[in-house]
Amino acid sequence: MVDASVIDQIVSAIDPQVGQAVVEIGPGQSAITRPLLSLLGQMTVIELDRDLAQVLKNNAKLKVIQADVLTVDFAQIFSELGAKPLRVVGNLPYNISTPILFHLLQFVDMIEDQHFMLQKEVIDRMLAEHNSADYGRLSVMLQWRYDMTRVLDVGMDAFDPPPRVLSAVVRMVPKPEAALLSESLLSEMVQVAFSQRRKILRHTLEPWLQAKGFKGSFDFQRRAQEVPVQEFIEVVQGLT
Numbered sequence: 001m002v003d004a005s006v007i008d009q010i011v012s013a014i015d016p017q018v019g020q021a022v023v024e025i026g027p028g029q030s031a032i033t034r035p036l037l038s039l040l041g042q043m044t045v046i047e048l049d050r051d052l053a054q055v056l057k058n059n060a061k062l063k064v065i066q067a068d069v070l071t072v073d074f075a076q077i078f079s080e081l082g083a084k085p086l087r088v089v090g091n092l093p094y095n096i097s098t099p100i101l102f103h104l105l106q107f108v109d110m111i112e113d114q115h116f117m118l119q120k121e122v123i124d125r126m127l128a129e130h131n132s133a134d135y136g137r138l139s140v141m142l143q144w145r146y147d148m149t150r151v152l153d154v155g156m157d158a159f160d161p162p163p164r165v166l167s168a169v170v171r172m173v174p175k176p177e178a179a180l181l182s183e184s185l186l187s188e189m190v191q192v193a194f195s196q197r198r199k200i201l202r203h204t205l206e207p208w209l210q211a212k213g214f215k216g217s218f219d220f221q222r223r224a225q226e227v228p229v230q231e232f233i234e235v236v237q238g239l240t
Contacts, residue, residue, distance in 0.1 A: 006154055021086050127139070127170075136197075
C-alpha cells in the first residue's frame, strides 16, 4: 500500500481530465486507479496477475488488458481509443522497469506523456548527465526521445510494508522535434560503447564504427560516460 498523501501528489502531477486516454500499467490493488478513475470516468489498465485482472473487470468503467505489458501493442490501444495521444501511468515493478521503458520507446509517437513511480536509482540513471557514474545506456536512449523531470521523491515510510529501496516519480514528455535516426542502431551503438565502461572507446566503439563504415570525426580517447547524448546522436546520424 502507498500512503494516500503520496497518491494525491501523483494524481495532481498527472493532472487528469475527463476524456483523456489514460493507460495504467500494473494497477494492482487500484491505489492509483481509483482516484484517477473518479476524475476520468473511464480508463484502460494492463494487469498481469489473472486474479487481480478479474477483480478489475468487475468495474465497467475499466477496460482491462490481462497481459504482460512487454507483449502489449500500445499502437492497438491508441487506435481503439480513437487515436488520442496516450497518457501512460504506473507504479512500475522494479525488476522490469527498464525493459518497460524501452518497450514504450517503440510507441513514443502515440504518447502524450508518461508518469511513473520507479526505484529512485532508476530515475537517477534516466536523468543523469554525462561525466557522472549514473550516466549510461538508459540515460542516452531516453534523453534522446524525452524531456524528463523528477516530480517527487518517495521515502520508504510511504509504503506499507516499507521496501528496502527509495522511490521517486518521473514525468516523461516526448520531444516534439527529437532527432530522426534509427532507434535500433542508436541502441546497438550505445550498448557497445558502455559494454566496458572503464575502457576508452578506442577499444570498444571505434572497431564497431569502423565496421559500419563511419567516416566522421570522433574523439575515441574518452570513456563512454564522457560523451554527451548529442554526440551519440550525431554519430548515428552519420551512419545513415
